[in-house]
Amino acid sequence: xxxxxxxxxxxxxxxxxxxxxxxxxxxxxxxxxxxxxxxxxxxxxxxxxxxxxxxxxxxxxxxxxxxxxxxxxxxxxxxxxxxxxxxxxxxxxxxxxxxxxxxxxxxxxxxxxxxxxxxxxxxxxxxxxxxxxxxxxxxxxxxxxxxxxxxxxxxxxxxxxxxxxxx
Numbered sequence: 001x002x003x004x005x006x007x008x009x010x011x012x013x014x015x016x017x018x019x020x021x022x023x024x025x026x027x028x029x030x031x032x033x034x035x036x037x038x039x040x041x042x043x044x045x046x047x048x049x050x051x052x053x054x055x056x057x058x059x060x061x062x063x064x065x066x067x068x069x070x071x072x073x074x075x076x077x078x079x080x081x082x083x084x085x086x087x088x089x090x091x092x093x094x095x096x097x098x099x100x101x102x103x104x105x106x107x108x109x110x111x112x113x114x115x116x117x118x119x120x121x122x123x124x125x126x127x128x129x130x131x132x133x134x135x136x137x138x139x140x141x142x143x144x145x146x147x148x149x150x151x152x153x154x155x156x157x158x159x160x161x162x163x164x165x166x167x
Contacts, residue, residue: 011049014127017081018045018072025071026053026120028064036061037071040120043099050121054096054104055089057118062089070122078132085124095119 006012018024027037038061043052051070055062065087072081093112096119100112108114 005047006045006049007047008049010127011124014049014081014083014124014129015045017079017129017131018042020077021072021074021079021081023072024051024053025073026061026122027069027071028061029067030064036064040070041103043101043119048123050123051083052090052099053120053122054099054108055118055120056107057089057091057116062118062120065089065120068122070124078130080130082128083122083124084126085122087120087122090119090121092119 006015022041023039024042025037026040027035030036040053040055043054045051068085068087070081070083070085072083073079096117097112099119104117105111108117110117
């Protein structure tokens with residue numbers, strides 16, 4: 001996924017963190033209140049901050065998009081992002097074709113004309129992030145040093161952004 005340039009500094013920060021992460025865990029609330037998560041491949045983060053995914057319109061998740069969490073993780077880089085927001089289904093064929101990738105063909109063999117192919121447009125309302133920019137070796141050393149010193153570990157940056165859906 002290659003995010004578009006964002007109009008908000010907070011959204012740009014999130015776009016920079018998730019730029020190279022190819023899979024997100026999409027979590028929704030089941031009718032019985034339990035949580036259901038599934039891996040999804042983000043297609044785009046548009047200029048308004050919406051993150052787009054392909055979906056099968058027959059999937060039960062399309063009825064569960066009122067309250068959604070997206071989790072991005074890159075353990076090798078020490079980057080973790082949790083986005084909370086809402087989703088909506090988009091069936092615009094021009095948009096589906098514009099985002100089409102051959103990687104979706106195993107799920108949608110008829111290509112962008114597959115009758116059950118739709119898009120999930122996810123709009124984040126808030127984000128939590130953790131980013132440890134140092135190498136694995138430096139992070140591992142920090143954990144050991146912290147344990148030996150009996151002091152809390154302080155590596156990287158963490159924080160929150162809210163109001164992400166505002167322009």
